[in-house]
Amino acid sequence: MPLILLMVKTYIKLELSKDDKIKMRILAVQNRMGIGDMVIFLPFIEAISKKFNVPVSILVKDNSKAIQFLENNTAIDQIIILDRGNKIKDGHHDGVTGFYNLAIDLKKYKFDKIFIFNSSLRFSLIARAAGIKDIYQYPLFQKKNQHIIDTAKKFIKKELNLTVESDPRIFVDDQLIKKSKLRYKINDKEINILLGIGGSGPTKRVPSKIFISFMDLITQKHKCRFFLATGKNVEEQKILQEILSTKYKGECCALDDLNLSQILPIIKSCNISVCNDSSFSHLSSALGVETIVLMVDAPLLYGSYSPRMHAIAPDGESVVTHKTRGKNKINPNKIFERFNKILN
Numbered sequence: 001m002p003l004i005l006l007m008v009k010t011y012i013k014l015e016l017s018k019d020d021k022i023k024m025r026i027l028a029v030q031n032r033m034g035i036g037d038m039v040i041f042l043p044f045i046e047a048i049s050k051k052f053n054v055p056v057s058i059l060v061k062d063n064s065k066a067i068q069f070l071e072n073n074t075a076i077d078q079i080i081i082l083d084r085g086n087k088i089k090d091g092h093h094d095g096v097t098g099f100y101n102l103a104i105d106l107k108k109y110k111f112d113k114i115f116i117f118n119s120s121l122r123f124s125l126i127a128r129a130a131g132i133k134d135i136y137q138y139p140l141f142q143k144k145n146q147h148i149i150d151t152a153k154k155f156i157k158k159e160l161n162l163t164v165e166s167d168p169r170i171f172v173d174d175q176l177i178k179k180s181k182l183r184y185k186i187n188d189k190e191i192n193i194l195l196g197i198g199g200s201g202p203t204k205r206v207p208s209k210i211f212i213s214f215m216d217l218i219t220q221k222h223k224c225r226f227f228l229a230t231g232k233n234v235e236e237q238k239i240l241q242e243i244l245s246t247k248y249k250g251e252c253c254a255l256d257d258l259n260l261s262q263i264l265p266i267i268k269s270c271n272i273s274v275c276n277d278s279s280f281s282h283l284s285s286a287l288g289v290e291t292i293v294l295m296v297d298a299p300l301l302y303g304s305y306s307p308r309m310h311a312i313a314p315d316g317e318s319v320v321t322h323k324t325r326g327k328n329k330i331n332p333n334k335i336f337e338r339f340n341k342i343l344n
Contacts, residue, residue: 024052024112025109025111026054026057026111026112027056027080027132028041028056028057028114028115029058029059029082029123030058031059032064033063035279036278036302037064038066039282039283041117042073042168042169044117045075046075047164048156048160051162052113054077055075056076057076058076058078060081061081061084061085062083065260065279069170069261083098084102093105099125099126106130106132107130107131110131111130111132113133113134115137119137119139119142121140138151149166152164153166166305167307168286169286172268172287176265180262180265180266180269186225186269189223191223191343192227192269192270193270193272194272194273194275194280194284194289195227196278197211197230197236197276198229198230198231198236198239198276198278202235203325204278205327206327208238208243210332210335211274212242212243214336216332217333218336219251225252226251227252227266227270228240228243228252228253228255228256229256229275237256240256263283264287268287270289271289271290272289273285273289274292274294275291277294277296277303285306285308290310290342291306293311294330295313296314296324296327297322297326297327298322300313300320310338310342312335312338315329315330315334
C-alpha cells in the first residue's frame with residue numbers, strides 16, 4: 001500500500017511540474033526602435049523560449065512592426081506594444097504616469113520571468129511594480145557604447161549559459177509564397193531581385209542613378225524582374241518614380257502600397273536582394289535571401305551580422321560610421337561583381 005501511495009504522489013508531482021512549465025509566462029523587453037533592431041534580437045528571444053520550452057511574450061515599440069512579421073514565429077506569444085518615445089504625442093507609457101500605466105498593464109499578464117535587453121533602471125523598477133519575481137537585465141547604467149549584438153550574447157550566456165549565434169530567421173507560410181508567386185507573376189526562370197531603395201533617413205538613401213546603373217549591368221547578362229521596396233516618404237517616392245521612368249518599368253513591381261505581411265512572401269520568392277541599410281535588408285536576410293547591403297552612413301555591423309548579408313562600403317571608405325555620408329560613392333560595378341559572385 002505505501003508503495004502505491006508513493007507512486008501516486010510521484011505521478012502527481014510530475015504532472016504538477018508539467019503544468020507549471022505550461023503556465024510559465026515569460027516577457028522579453030526589446031525597446032529599441034525600428035524593424036532592423038527587432039530582427040537582430042530574434043535569436044536571443046528564441047533562445048529564451050527554447051530554454052524554458054514556452055513561447056515568450058515581447059514588449060516592443062509599434063514601429064518595430066513585430067505584429068506584421070512575427071505572426072508565424074512559434075517562439076513568440078503575446079506582442080505587447082510599448083507606447084513610449086513617440087515624438088508626435090505623449091504615449092500611454094511616457095513619464096511618471098506612464099511608469100504606473102505600464103506596471104499595471106504588465107501585471108495583468110502575471111509574468112513569472114522578465115528578460116530586459118537594456119540597462120534602464122526604469123524597466124527594472126516597472127518589473128518589480130508589476131510583481132514579476134525573476135528579473136534578468138543588462139548591467140544598469142551601462143548604455144553608453146553598448147555593442148548591440150555582443151551585449152545580448154554575453155547577457156544570455158551569463159543568465160542562461162547559452163551560446164547564441166547572430167543568425168535571425170523569419171518564417172513565411174508556403175501557401176502564401178505560392179499565392180504571391182501567382183498573383184505577382186514571379187517566374188522561377190528569371191532572376192527575381194528585391195531592390196530595397198528606401199531608407200530611414202536621407203543620408204541612407206542611395207540615389208536612383210546608382211540602382212539604375214546596376215540594373216543596366218545585370219540585364220546585359222540575365223533576364224530579371226525587379227521588386228522595388230520603399231516607403232511613402234517624398235524622397236523615397238522620388239527615387240521610386242525615377243526608376244519607374246526608365247526602360248525597366250515593365251520589369252519592375254513597386255511594393256509601396258503593400259503592408260509587410262504582403263511583402264514578406266514576395267521577398268522570400270526573390271533570388272537575391274540589393275538594399276540600402278534599411279528594414280528590407282534585415283527582413284530579406286532573415287527570410288533566407290542573400291542580401292547585398294549598401295552601407296553608407298551606419299556601422300558596417302548593421303549590414304554584416306547575418307551570414308546572408310554582404311556589405312558594400314562607399315568607394316574610398318574602409319570604415320563606415322553614422323557620419324560617413326557616403327551615399328553618392330557606392331560603386332554599381334562593385335554591386336554587380338558581388339551579385340555575380342553570390343549567384344555563381
